[in-house]
Amino acid sequence: MGDIHIAEERCKGCGLCIDACPRGLISFAEDLNEKGYTYVEFTGDLEQCTGCTLCATACPDQGIEVWNKRGKQTFENTTGLTERMSHYCPGCTHGIIHRITAECLQELGLLDRTVGVAPVGCSVLAYEYFNVDMFEAAHGRAPAVATGAKRARPECIVFTYQGDGDLCSIGGNEILHAANRGEKITVIFVNNAIYGMTGGQMAPTTLPGQRTSTSPDGRDIEATGHPINMAELLATLSTPAYIARGSSHDPQHVLKTKKMIKKAFEHQASGTCFSFVEVLSTCPTNWGLAPQESGDWVRDHMIPQYPLGVIKQPESVS
Amino acid sequence: MSKATDVLMAGFGGQGMLLAGKLLAHAAMNDGREVSWLPSYGPEMRGGTANVIVCVSPEPIGSPLITTHAALVVMNLPSLEKFEGRVRPGGVIVVNSSLVERDPARDDCVVVTVNARRVAKEAGSDRAQNLVMLGAYVGASDVIPPASIEKAIENEFSGKKARFVPGSIAAFRAGVEIGRAAAATV
Amino acid sequence: MTKVLMKGNEALGEAAVRAGCRHFFGYPITPQTEIPEYLVKRLPQVGGVFVQAESEVASINMVMGAAGMGIRCMTSSSSPGISLMAEGVSYIAACELPCVIINMMRAGPGLGGILPAQSDYFQATRGHGHGDYQVIVLAPSSVQEAVDLMTLAFELAETYRNPVMVCADGMIGQMMEPVEFAGEPDALPPNEMGGDDWALGVREGRKRRIVNSLYLSPDELNEHNLKLKAKYDDIAAKETRHELYGPEGDAEGGGGYDLLLVAFGTMARICKTAIDDVRAEGLRAALFRPITLNPFPFADLRRAMDAIEGDGAVFDVEMSMGQMVYDVKLAAEGTRRIEFHGTAGGVVPSPDEVAQKIREILGAAPA
Incomplete structure (x- = not known):
C-alpha cells in the first residue's frame, strides 16, 4: 500500500485530485477548513493506493505528498516554492x-x-x-x-x-x-x-x-x-x-x-x-x-x- | 591674434566645411586656447547646407551660438546670401568664386575671393577645396599660425588617410597665401 | 591629463565608461544617436555590453534588469523617447535601483523637431511617470561639464539608489569642445555597484531578494512613500549645485547687480555672453545657473535674489515657454518681480536678443 498526506489547511477544494485518482480514493470532506473551503480527504482503502502521485501532480496548491508501498516518499513538495499559500482561485492551474x-x-x-x-x-x-x-x-x-x-x-x-x-x-x-x-x-x-x-x-x-x-x-x-x-x-x-x-x-x-x-x-x-x-x-x-x-x-x-x-x-x- | 574671435563656415553638405572648422578648433585647442565647434544639425544636413560656428578665445567660451560673426567662409551662393549680412564691420568674408559668381555686397569687410576648385587642383588635391578656403581665412585673419593647422591636418589624416596629408597641406598653404595677399591690399 | 576635442554626445559616452559603466541599453533618436554609436564601439573594448533595444520602453526596462543585478548601467535618449521611458523610470525609482539616463533634449511637443530645447524641464523635475517619486536631474552647460556630471550622476545614483538624469540639450550633444577626462582609460572602476545587500544574482546561501514596487497594503505603501520622501528630502538638503556668474570678485562688474538672470544649460552660456556685453555698457547684471534642476537650489537662488540691489528684478530665460520659471517664482515667494523670456521649437535666443531684453528691463537705451 502507498500513503498520501493531504494538508487540509492548504486545500482550496478544487477537487482536481479527486478526478486525478485512478481508483477514486479521494473525496470531499463534510466540513470546511479554516479558510472556509470544502477540503478533500483520503476516504478509500489505503491498500488500494499505489503511490502513483497523480493526485499530487494535479494539486495546484502543494497540498498533497505521497509515499509508495515501500515507504519511500514519491512526491515531495519542492523547495523551489515558498510555503506561502497562493492567492490563485480554486482549480486555477x-x-x-x-x-x-x-x-x-x-x-x-x-x-x-x-x-x-x-x-x-x-x-x-x-x-x-x-x-x-x-x-x-x-x-x-x-x-x-x-x-x-x-x-x-x-x-x-x-x-x-x-x-x-x-x-x-x-x-x-x-x-x-x-x-x-x-x-x-x-x-x-x-x-x-x-x-x-x-x-x-x-x-x-x-x-x-x-x-x-x-x-x-x-x-x-x-x-x-x-x-x-x-x-x-x-x-x-x-x-x-x-x-x-x-x-x-x-x-x-x-x-x-x-x-x-x-x-x-x-x-x-x-x-x-x-x-x-x-x-x-x-x-x-x-x-x-x-x-x-x-x-x-x-x-x-x-x-x-x-x-x-x-x-x-x-x-x-x- | 590672441583675442576672442569666431567664424561661420558654410556650404553644401559634403563640401567639407564641418571638417575645416574642426581642424581650426583642434589647432586652436592645441595652441592652448578655448574653442567651441557648433554645427547646424537640422534636416538641412542631408544634402542641404551645412554650417559650423567655431569660436576661439583666450577665455572660456560663453555662448557658442552667436548671430553676428567676425568672419564668414562660404562655399556656395545660398550660404553667401543667407549669412553675408551677419558679418561684423571690419570682418573677413572668404568666398569660393568657383561656385559663387557674384562678389559680396559688403564694402566694410576684408573680402577674399578664392577659386577654391582651381587652387586645389593646382595644389594637387582636387578634394581639398575646403582646406584652400580654410587657408584663405587663416591667411586673411591671422587667427592662428598656419603651422598649427598643418599639425592638425596631420593628426586628422592618419593611417590609411595619411596619403591625403601632402596635398591637403599644399592646398591649405596656397589658400593662406591668397588670404594674406587679400588682407595686405586692404 | 590632456585635452581632446570631442562632440558632447561622444564625450558623454566616454565619461560613462570612465565612471565604470559597461552596460548600455538604448534606441536611436536624434540628437543623441552618437552616444550609442560611440558606445557600440567602445564598450566591447572594456568587456562591456551594448544592446540596441526594440524601443525606449524596452531599453529602460533592460536598465531595470541590469541595475537590479547590481551592475552599473545606463540608457540615453531624447525627449520623445524619454516620454516612453516614463513607466520604467517610475518602477526603477520605486524599486530604488541606481541608473543613469541621458536626455539630450529636443523641441516638442509631439514629434516636435530635432533642434535643441529645454522644454522637458517639467517632465524631468516632476518625476515624469506616475506616482510620488523623484529623479535627480543634472544640467550641464558645456561638454566638459557634461563629462564631469556623468561621473557625479553615477555617484549620486549609487549613493541614493535612485535614477539620475543628465538633462542636456541637443546643442551640447552636437557641439565639439575640448574635454579632459578624470582617471585613466585603461584603469576603469569595476562595473559592480556594491549592491551586496540588495542586488539580485547568485545567492550562495543568502536569503532570497525581491525587486518589487507592488504594495497592496495601503499602510505599507504609505510607509514606502514616506521612506522615499525622506530620501528625497535628504538629497535636497545635500545635493543642490549652482553657479553664480558676474557679481563678487568680478572686477569689471564691481560686485553688485541690479538684475539677476536665471538660466540653465546652453541658455546659461548664452546669458553669460549677454551679461558680458551689457556689463561693458555699465549695466549690472548677474546670472544664477542651477546645475541640479532637481533638487532645485531654492535657498541659494533666494540668497542671490536677496542680494539684488534695490527693487531690482529677476529675469528667467529658457528655451521653452516657461517651465523653470515656476521654481524661480517659488524661490522668490513674491519678493521680486519675475521677468521671463523664452523661445521654443529649436529657436535658440541669441546673446544679442538676451542683451536687448536686459536693457529693456533695466530701462537702458538700446545698444
Whole structure:
C-alpha cells in the first residue's frame, strides 16, 4: 500500500485530485477548513493506493505528498516554492505551472543562481511563491527586464513567467525582440485565453466566439482578429530557439509539460538558445466553469486552436 | 591674434566645411586656447547646407551660438546670401568664386575671393577645396599660425588617410597665401 | 591629463565608461544617436555590453534588469523617447535601483523637431511617470561639464539608489569642445555597484531578494512613500549645485547687480555672453545657473535674489515657454518681480536678443 498526506489547511477544494485518482480514493470532506473551503480527504482503502502521485501532480496548491508501498516518499513538495499559500482561485492551474517550473529548477540544481521575473496579471505575486531572487516587472516588460538581468549576470538563470495579456498583448514587442535577439532566457507563457486579474476581459488568445466581459457576444474575429498562436509566431523567427507548448489540464499533460520546461532550462544553462514554453491553463472563475469542466474545455476547445508539442528546436539538436 | 574671435563656415553638405572648422578648433585647442565647434544639425544636413560656428578665445567660451560673426567662409551662393549680412564691420568674408559668381555686397569687410576648385587642383588635391578656403581665412585673419593647422591636418589624416596629408597641406598653404595677399591690399 | 576635442554626445559616452559603466541599453533618436554609436564601439573594448533595444520602453526596462543585478548601467535618449521611458523610470525609482539616463533634449511637443530645447524641464523635475517619486536631474552647460556630471550622476545614483538624469540639450550633444577626462582609460572602476545587500544574482546561501514596487497594503505603501520622501528630502538638503556668474570678485562688474538672470544649460552660456556685453555698457547684471534642476537650489537662488540691489528684478530665460520659471517664482515667494523670456521649437535666443531684453528691463537705451 502507498500513503498520501493531504494538508487540509492548504486545500482550496478544487477537487482536481479527486478526478486525478485512478481508483477514486479521494473525496470531499463534510466540513470546511479554516479558510472556509470544502477540503478533500483520503476516504478509500489505503491498500488500494499505489503511490502513483497523480493526485499530487494535479494539486495546484502543494497540498498533497505521497509515499509508495515501500515507504519511500514519491512526491515531495519542492523547495523551489515558498510555503506561502497562493492567492490563485480554486482549480486555477497557475499553481501547478509554478510547481513544475520550480521542480525543474530544483532538479537541475539551479535554484541558487536563478532570478525570476514576475509579470502583471494574475501571477503578479509570483515573486511571493518562487523561492528564488525575483523581479516584479511592469506590464509586458518582463523579457526586457530579463534581458538586462541576463546580460548583466550571464552566470544566472533568468526566467520570466507571463500570462497572455502581459506577454501577447501589451508585451508583444518585448517578447518578439527578446526571442529575435536570442536572449539566453527562459519564458514560461501561461495561456488561459482570458484576462484573469482584471475580471475576465478578452485577450489576444481568446478563442473565436468565446464570451468574455469585453466580447459579450463572443469574440468576433472580423472586428478583433483571430487568436494569436504565440509559440508558432515566435517559431517563424530565424534565430535559433527552443519553443514548445504544453498543457496543465490533467496530470499526464502536466508531466509532459514539465519535461518541456526542463528542456528549456537546460538550453539556457548550456547557453544554447532562447527558450519558450507556452502552457495552456484554466480560468474556472472567469470562464464560469467548475475546475474539472475547465480542464475539459482546454482539451476540447483550446488544444484544437493551440496544438501541443515541441514547435521548434535549436538546429544542433533537431 | 590672441583675442576672442569666431567664424561661420558654410556650404553644401559634403563640401567639407564641418571638417575645416574642426581642424581650426583642434589647432586652436592645441595652441592652448578655448574653442567651441557648433554645427547646424537640422534636416538641412542631408544634402542641404551645412554650417559650423567655431569660436576661439583666450577665455572660456560663453555662448557658442552667436548671430553676428567676425568672419564668414562660404562655399556656395545660398550660404553667401543667407549669412553675408551677419558679418561684423571690419570682418573677413572668404568666398569660393568657383561656385559663387557674384562678389559680396559688403564694402566694410576684408573680402577674399578664392577659386577654391582651381587652387586645389593646382595644389594637387582636387578634394581639398575646403582646406584652400580654410587657408584663405587663416591667411586673411591671422587667427592662428598656419603651422598649427598643418599639425592638425596631420593628426586628422592618419593611417590609411595619411596619403591625403601632402596635398591637403599644399592646398591649405596656397589658400593662406591668397588670404594674406587679400588682407595686405586692404 | 590632456585635452581632446570631442562632440558632447561622444564625450558623454566616454565619461560613462570612465565612471565604470559597461552596460548600455538604448534606441536611436536624434540628437543623441552618437552616444550609442560611440558606445557600440567602445564598450566591447572594456568587456562591456551594448544592446540596441526594440524601443525606449524596452531599453529602460533592460536598465531595470541590469541595475537590479547590481551592475552599473545606463540608457540615453531624447525627449520623445524619454516620454516612453516614463513607466520604467517610475518602477526603477520605486524599486530604488541606481541608473543613469541621458536626455539630450529636443523641441516638442509631439514629434516636435530635432533642434535643441529645454522644454522637458517639467517632465524631468516632476518625476515624469506616475506616482510620488523623484529623479535627480543634472544640467550641464558645456561638454566638459557634461563629462564631469556623468561621473557625479553615477555617484549620486549609487549613493541614493535612485535614477539620475543628465538633462542636456541637443546643442551640447552636437557641439565639439575640448574635454579632459578624470582617471585613466585603461584603469576603469569595476562595473559592480556594491549592491551586496540588495542586488539580485547568485545567492550562495543568502536569503532570497525581491525587486518589487507592488504594495497592496495601503499602510505599507504609505510607509514606502514616506521612506522615499525622506530620501528625497535628504538629497535636497545635500545635493543642490549652482553657479553664480558676474557679481563678487568680478572686477569689471564691481560686485553688485541690479538684475539677476536665471538660466540653465546652453541658455546659461548664452546669458553669460549677454551679461558680458551689457556689463561693458555699465549695466549690472548677474546670472544664477542651477546645475541640479532637481533638487532645485531654492535657498541659494533666494540668497542671490536677496542680494539684488534695490527693487531690482529677476529675469528667467529658457528655451521653452516657461517651465523653470515656476521654481524661480517659488524661490522668490513674491519678493521680486519675475521677468521671463523664452523661445521654443529649436529657436535658440541669441546673446544679442538676451542683451536687448536686459536693457529693456533695466530701462537702458538700446545698444
